[in-house]
Amino acid sequence: MSKIKWGILSTASIARKHLLPAMNNAKNAEIKAIASRNKEKADELAADYKNVETFGSYDELIISDNIDAVYIPLPNKFHFEWTERALKSGKDVLCEKPLTLSKNDTVKLFDIAEKTDNRLVEGFMYRHREITKELIEVASNELGNIHRVKADFSYRSSRPKTDIRFQQDLGGGALHDVGCYGVDFILKLLGKPDTLFNKFRKAKEYGVDLDGTVVFSYPDTQAILTYSIASDGKKDVEITGEYGRIIAPGFFSWEKTGEESFYLYGGKSFSEDNTKEFIFKATDLYQEEIEAVSSAFLNDMEVQPYSEESILNQEIIDLMYKSAKLSKGIGCK
Numbered sequence: 001m002s003k004i005k006w007g008i009l010s011t012a013s014i015a016r017k018h019l020l021p022a023m024n025n026a027k028n029a030e031i032k033a034i035a036s037r038n039k040e041k042a043d044e045l046a047a048d049y050k051n052v053e054t055f056g057s058y059d060e061l062i063i064s065d066n067i068d069a070v071y072i073p074l075p076n077k078f079h080f081e082w083t084e085r086a087l088k089s090g091k092d093v094l095c096e097k098p099l100t101l102s103k104n105d106t107v108k109l110f111d112i113a114e115k116t117d118n119r120l121v122e123g124f125m126y127r128h129r130e131i132t133k134e135l136i137e138v139a140s141n142e143l144g145n146i147h148r149v150k151a152d153f154s155y156r157s158s159r160p161k162t163d164i165r166f167q168q169d170l171g172g173g174a175l176h177d178v179g180c181y182g183v184d185f186i187l188k189l190l191g192k193p194d195t196l197f198n199k200f201r202k203a204k205e206y207g208v209d210l211d212g213t214v215v216f217s218y219p220d221t222q223a224i225l226t227y228s229i230a231s232d233g234k235k236d237v238e239i240t241g242e243y244g245r246i247i248a249p250g251f252f253s254w255e256k257t258g259e260e261s262f263y264l265y266g267g268k269s270f271s272e273d274n275t276k277e278f279i280f281k282a283t284d285l286y287q288e289e290i291e292a293v294s295s296a297f298l299n300d301m302e303v304q305p306y307s308e309e310s311i312l313n314q315e316i317i318d319l320m321y322k323s324a325k326l327s328k329g330i331g332c333k
Contacts, residue, residue: 003294004069007034009086010035028294031049075170126251135278143243151237152237153227175209179212180317193316197323198320235252236251259281
């Protein structure tokens with residue numbers, strides 16, 4: 001089987017803990033190079049894998065003829081710069097979410113990808129799980145008109161306050177770290193809202209958003225998303241419609257073993273007192289992502305999230321920051 005030859009920019013924790021093992025286990029991917037501005041760190045990480053070249057600069061990796069695609073887990077502030085450079089060097093790119101820090105920059109990157117005839121994907125790993133696809137399908141087929149969506153992606157980070165998630169100037173904060181997953185899910189399910197109102201709780205000493213709550217309003221529907229890097233939460237999703245309700249416990253949890261499931265109560269095809277559990281084998285989210293993206297790159301196909309979805313996500317995130325700054329609701333149309 002053909003394999004995509006991946007290069008990784010930096011030795012970030014998400015690469016060490018998740019993406020490198022995922023690439024190593026994927027059937028259609030292989031790790032070919034790791035770059036770090038501290039080459040010793042790249043050497044140390046590469047030693048855990050076979051035949052991996054290391055570089056002491058990002059530029060050396062993205063111009064390497066031994067690389068087909070680049071994975072970018074750099075701090076959010078640097079996503080635009082290094083994605084642009086990689087695309088212009090002829091490489092396909094998987095960049096961690098958020099792809100950029102503004103809608104305008106997101107549009108620019110997809111324009112560059114089109115002009116350079118390269119593929120660009122924003123890294124929302126949860127999109128590639130079977131449970132995500134089935135939940136959206138069941139909600140569409142069984143609930144009828146959706147009346148209400150509630151989602152939470154919250155956790156209490158144990159990382160030091162010097163971590164990039166707590167650095168405003170690097171694009172940190174709860175919305176960019178975890179809130180964007182909920183935004184992506186709600187927009188996938190419901191589309192663009194008419195209005196939104198977003199509220200932050202910020203760290204007084206360093207200004208970054210620690211918690212947030214946003215209400216998306218549609219003509220006959222409301223969606224409420226809570227997100228945090230400083231408060232415990234359940235990471236659940238609940239969807240209520242005219243014919244029933246879906247509850248997905250721990251839907252946004254990223255480390256799972258055994259089984260995962262969601263529950264349908266009622267439903268268009270069932271009686272009102274129906275309770276049906278949809279059970280799935282818990283898989284490595286990141287391996288699912290790497291195999292889906294590698295397959296798309298190998299076969300010159302699109303893969304989720306599509307470019308228009310990433311652009312809409314960032315448009316809504318921009319408006320959420322605006323709403324929080326002005327302390328009022330914002331029109332989205």
